[in-house]
Amino acid sequence: MLEHFFPCPYCLAEISILVDPSLPSQQYIEDCEVCCNPIEVNISIEENDIASFEAKSIEQ
Secondary structure (H helix, E strand, O other): EEEEEEEEEEEEEEEEOOOOOOEEEEEEEEEEEOOEEEEEEEEEEEOOOOEEEEEEEEOE
């Protein structure tokens, strides 16, 4: 597992997630550990490392 740190798109607190490098493409919803708002996470993996990462707010 890879630990990845990023700022929450709502409260800008630095949060972390664990990423499974065996899955080449991942998309899911993760709640912020600080403000509890839902974050859409999109990750692509190449050669067991994070090639691209996007975390964005969900329009409500």
